[in-house]
Amino acid sequence: MSRLQLSSAAMLLLLTLTIFSSCRRDNDVIMEDENDTTTPTTTTSTTTKSFANVDQALWPYFQRFEEQAAQRGISINLNQLELTGDLEDLPGENVGGQCTWHSNNPNHITIDLPLFNDLSDLYREFIIFHELGHCVLNRDHREDSDQQGNCVSLMRSGLGACHDNYRNTTRTSYIDELFDPNDF
Numbered sequence: 001m002s003r004l005q006l007s008s009a010a011m012l013l014l015l016t017l018t019i020f021s022s023c024r025r026d027n028d029v030i031m032e033d034e035n036d037t038t039t040p041t042t043t044t045s046t047t048t049k050s051f052a053n054v055d056q057a058l059w060p061y062f063q064r065f066e067e068q069a070a071q072r073g074i075s076i077n078l079n080q081l082e083l084t085g086d087l088e089d090l091p092g093e094n095v096g097g098q099c100t101w102h103s104n105n106p107n108h109i110t111i112d113l114p115l116f117n118d119l120s121d122l123y124r125e126f127i128i129f130h131e132l133g134h135c136v137l138n139r140d141h142r143e144d145s146d147q148q149g150n151c152v153s154l155m156r157s158g159l160g161a162c163h164d165n166y167r168n169t170t171r172t173s174y175i176d177e178l179f180d181p182n183d184f
């Protein structure tokens with residue numbers, strides 16, 4: 001191989017690496033706890049805010065995410081971040097959502113439409129907050145569990161051993177963990 005060919009091969013490799021490293025797609029699995037009989041306190045979502053290029057069904061949860069961040073002293077303006085979001089039938093069983101990040105495009109969240117329609121308000125919030133955790137807070141997965149085997153984070157992958165325990169009674173501590181800068 002001539003020196004010229006070698007350098008173009010190196011260039012190609014570098015370019016390939018750049019493309020792959022600047023694109024991240026996260027497939028998230030969600031299993032709703034069938035035994036959770038607690039009545040969601042947040043069944044009716046009032047939205048006062050709109051989000052450009054985001055499916056309207058996601059607006060209440062986007063607004064809640066900003067509100068929950070603000071309650072913890074973190075200022076997040078999702079419109080300013082130009083985050084986009086939609087609902088579509090994602091391939092794969094129990095794949096609840098994806099966060100797609102590319103250096104040339106705004107971060108994009110996709111939530112599985114059939115699953116979204118099946119989920120309670122609380123678990124819709126769960127999957128959307130999880131994806132916003134990736135796309136907005138740049139958080140990776142955290143699979144830690146407590147002594148009862150419950151996941152300690154909304155950022156669990158759904159593929160680990162811990163069990164989701166997102167209920168009205170545990171919601172606040174999960175959201176505290178989500179926005180805790182020490183977890184970023």
Ligand SMILES: [Zn+2]
Nearest residue numbers: 026027028157
């Ligand atoms: Zn994830």
